[in-house]
Structure formats: C-alpha cells, structure tokens
Amino acid sequence: MLTEETGPGHPTNGGPANGTGSTLRTGGNLVQLISPEGERVHRPEFDVWIKDLGDEQLLALYEDMVVIRRIDKEATALQRQGELALWPPLLGQEASQIGSVRALRDDDFIFPSYRESGVAYCRGARLTEIVRTWRGNALYGWDPHRIKMATPQIVIGSQTLHAAGYGMGILNDGSDNVTITYFGDGATSQGDVNESLVFAASFQAPVVFFCQNNHWAISEPVTVQSHIQLADRAVGFGIPSMRVDGNDVLAVMAATRIALDRARKGGGPTFIEAVTYRMGPHTTADDPTRYRDPNELEDWAAKDPIKRLRTLLEAKGALTEEQIAAVDRKADQVGADLRNSCITLPDPQPMDVFEHVYSTPNSWIERQKDHYSRYLASFSGSGAGGSGSGLAEGTQEGGVR
Template sequence: MDPLQLLDPGGNLHDDPEWTLDVTPELCRDLYRRMRIARSLDSAALALQRQGELGLWLQSLGQEAAQVGSITALRDTDHVFPSYREHAAALCRGITPAELLVQWRGNRHSGWDPQQYRFHIYTLVLAAQLPHATGYAMGVQRDGADEIVAVYFGDGAASEGEANEAFNWAAAAEVPLLFFCQNNHWAISTPVRTQMRAPLVQRARGFGLDAYRVDGNDVLAVHAVTRAVADRIRSGGGPALIEAVTYRMAGHSTSDDPDRYRTASDLDAWSLRDPIARLEALLARQGWLDGDQRAAVDAECAELAEQTRTVCRELPLGELSELFGTVLSEETPLLAEERRQFLELARSYED
C-alpha cells in the first residue's frame, strides 16, 4: 500500500479525490513557518547537548511534516499524548523552549502542565503512553465531551505489548482515539523490515481499527488525512490509526551513532525528500513566499534559537535530593531508604 502523497519531493501538487484540501498561500506559509521554527529549536538544542548543557536530546530532524501537519489538524481542545521527540508538535501547542528543555537538563521530570496545553508530558518508557491515551479516551467517551484524543508513537513502540493491547482495547471500546505512528524506519538500530512482517496499517485493521498510510514528509497530505480522520472519529466513527512514513535523519538520541547501522546512501536518498525543502519549492513555484516573508521567518528562527540557548543556561539546577519527594504522593519506606543512601553518597564526596 503506497502512502498517500499530495506534494511530491519536487514541490509539485497532486489532487486526490478522496483526500481534498484547500491549499491556500496562508496555510502553506503557516505550515512552513512552524516546521522551520521546530528545526531551529532542534538544532540549537543539539548544540547545547554537545556543549554539555543538556544531558540528552532526541532530535525530530526530518519528522517536522508528520508532527506539524497532524497537530495543526486537531482542535486545541483535543488532548495529545506524545512520546519523547514531538518537539514540533509541542511548539505548535505553545509549549516554550524553557519548558521543553527542563527535562533534558535534569531539573524536573517535566516542564509543563498537561492540562494547560492539552499536551501530556513526554513518555520515555516505550509505548507506555498508548494505554494512558486509551484510558483517557474512555473518560472522554463517558463524559460525552466534544473532543478526541491523539497519541504519537514510533514504529519501534508498535512492537511493544502495550501497543497491541491499546489497539485492541480502543477498538473493542470504540473510544475517540487517533493513533499516530511516525514510522521513521528505525527502532534505535533495528530497521523496520526486521521488526514486523506485516505493515502496521494491516495489523491495525486486524484489531478492528480504521487505518491509513500517508507520506510523512508531505505536510499537506498529513494535514489532509489527519483532519478528515479526526473529524470522523469526533462524529462517532471509532478509533483509527494513521501511519506516517518518514525517516529519522539523526540518531535515535545524542548518545547514538547511526553510522554504525545505516549507510550514507540511505541518508542521501531521504535527504532529497526533506519536508521543509519540499514545501519551500511549492511556495517558490507559486510565488507565495516573497523576500520579506522569508526574511521574517529567518529572523523568527534566529530569535528562537537565541532564546533557546539563553533560557537553557538560565535554568536553575535543583537539589537532587528533592527529586525523591516528587516520585510518589506519599513516600514509601523503600523510597525513604533510597533518599538516605543518596544523601550518604553525596556527603562522602564532600569529605
């Protein structure tokens, strides 16, 4: 099953009678701006990690279209459960660079209020957010709220037991949930071809989910499919899955060396499908982005990068012993003992 594509790598538009989208200059400029801003933050955060200012960073490089195209097709009231590299989606919801970086600098478990942004905290435990999203969608269903729930995950997470349980649970309960998989071809160093013998969309349909496959580097196709599928779910059509076929251009994280398990030719081939360059080509061809508009986006990206560098270094380093008080609502004997051992270890360095 070929992924749906409305905008090819050369920036040429193609109509699809099933997935209509009013492609306006305003829409394209907005999506372009959001993807550029996300990449600017991503680059600044990578540099900060290499300078020792962040403990870890997981890049979203190459996946901007999948995230921006989907999140902008949802309503702001729809609750979103991300995994750990949905920086572009988070920025679209208004989460600030400081709120994004605080976790990776080691200050707090998370930097934002999920209720305020309708965007849950990052989940580093692979696929754990899928049952969480399913349970939340059951609450939405029982409340009769006019909203849906969306959950982001990768192809690697789709191999976890929690993912398959969530697919089955959501389908059986017919909850208003959109599963959005960014198939970036790699579960750390394991290629998708060795993870599964049947395409994810086929597996999802086996659980009773409506499932769709889209070119994840085509922001217009992602936007069109997500908007239509979200509307169908909202109207009572039951849960669905969208598989956005994209590529992780960087390593799994800053502690990963992707050169050890993939070839330069693969990376070069996917570089030609860059989601930002693709939309930029359309904007240029249609004359929808003039010099002043491009300069304004460039300036906004530079300002965000500078803001990211500044706020990161200004984040106060908290007392590590305080972290034990934020794990559980009530301290257990085991947690108290762990705190005691930590303090004893810390004092030993003072000596």
C-alpha cells in the same frame, strides 16, 4: 493560530458527507499531496479536507517546520556542549509533527513519545519546558493540563495505553473530544501498543493512533519489525488505517483531520502511518553511521519536508525572499532564546525531589522530607537542607501564536 482558523472537523467544511470509506484502508497506496519536487498532487478525496488552507496558512505551516527544525538543531548543539544530557532529534519528521498537531483542536489531549518536541512547541510548551528534563534539571517538562499534552513518555509505546484509557474516558464524559497518541515504528512491536489497539477498537474509543514510521527503531530497520506495512497491522485490530507521506505536511494534515472527524462523530479509532525518516541519530548518544547505509540518507534528503513546501509556495509566488528571511530570523531568535533560557536554568535543590509526588499533602512524603533534610544537615557547613524553593519557571514563551 492555525488550528482555530482552519479547525478540523467542521461539518460544513465539505468533507465527505457520509463515511470516509474511500480515504481509509489505503494499503500500499501512499497518500501524497505534495511531491518531493514540490508539486501539488491532486487526490480529490483528500483535497477536500485541506481546501480551506490558503497561502497564509501554508506559510504558517512552513514557519512551524522551520522553527522546530531550528529548535532541534540548537538542542543537539547544546547536548554536544554538555548543556543537555541527551536529546532525541526530530530532524526529518517536521511535516509529520506539524501536519498532525496543527489539525487538532486545543482541547484534544495529546499523548506523545519523547520525540515530539515540535508538537510540544506548537502546543505552547515553553522552550525551557521542552529541554529542562533533558538537562536533568527537572522531573517533568510542562503542566499537562495547561497545554493538554502529557509529558514525554520514555518507555516505548506506553503512552498509547494512556491514550486508549483517556479515549474511553471521553466516551464516559460524552464529549466530542479526541485524543491522539504518537509513537514510532518500533513501538508497534510492543505489547502496550497492541493492547491499546485492542481496547480502543473494542470500546470504539475516539483515539487517533499516529505512528511516525521513521524507518529505524534505534538500529533496527522497520523491515525487521514488520513483514507488512504498519498501516496494515491496524486492520487486524479492526481499526481503519491510512498510510501517508509523512514528509508531506498537507497529506499528514488531511489524514489527521479525517481521523479526528471520524472519532468526533463516534466512528472510533483510526491508525495513521506517517512514512517519514529519522535523518539524525536515535538520540545524541547513538551513531547511525555504524548501522545505516549512507545512501538511504541521500534518498531521504531528496524528500525533505521543508524543501518541498517551500518549492510549492515559491512556485505559487506565495513565498518571497523576504518572507523566507523573516522566517529564518524568527527561527534564529527562537534558537537563541532556547540556548539562553536553557543555560541559565537554575539547578534544582535537593529537597525539590519531594515536590509534585502527590498533589495533596502526604504524611509519608512529609516524613521522608524530614529524614532527608536532617541527613543533608549532617554534612558540615552545607546548609543544603534548603527550603526547596522549587524550579523557577522559564521565561521564554513557546510557539503559541
């Protein structure tokens, strides 16, 4: 797994020795290490953070991005076919998700929004776990403790509070863990996010605030949300920030590693604005053509995150037709696995609703269970007072390599 081979925060890794002042506070200067045309742009202060990435690692990042795009495509289709109630597409944001999650250590806890399906996949969430909540089949996706990642937060921005609190907990524990929280441009207008920034700064908690600025808060453009760049907002909280090309997987990874390294060494929180674009709708229930200039799509299609890495690799001779085909085959297989495991998920039973409310036995829940089972039994011939067999675990393995 990439994370282990190239783990972030290796002190001997040649990262800037004292402080990272030269890389933070980039203001309007967008950090880009791969141009949209697929050329490597050299920025010495960032290059040192990714110099360990060889062709093999780049290929792995490429594969990650192709696979999560395929997951997204299949899930979108499943929604259109009535198999999922809703799906929030990540199309266009692959580099932001992969570049950041692959910089983390396995024990760094993640607090995502609802769009980080690619992050979840890389963390080892099973495919069924990624989709079952969207199918209305379960009240949760995965076991947060197993993959060190909270389940998707639907309330905009609330997860940042959880991250700030978790970060303060790390301080109490005295460990060198870091927590990262994902949110969008619109969330920066929320009270929760602002409070989180205050607390993280006040306590100098090891939190990476990872903002995917995908330019649209449903139908509200980012220009309405903020008159300054989002990265510059963090400065007002006393939190250093970086503004990186969110469609450039290397820039995202370099920035995330810098932020993680700062936090691990007691440097406190960092804010990363990954400038990307939501190529699809906000969710499948929304029609972006009603509020978005199609020209914008054209512009951003030209900055595609996968295309630029592929061009770079091909130019280096590090990606053959054969390898491209192999990656596509793997992606198709994941897509097919996702479909099959999703549409064969057993429906939950009525009594399942009582599971997992508390981790320990609880008399109130027991009483409610009793009432509800008697209520169900009052339907003739139902037999639906079922034993609450629980949800069968999915069988498909996620993206742990």
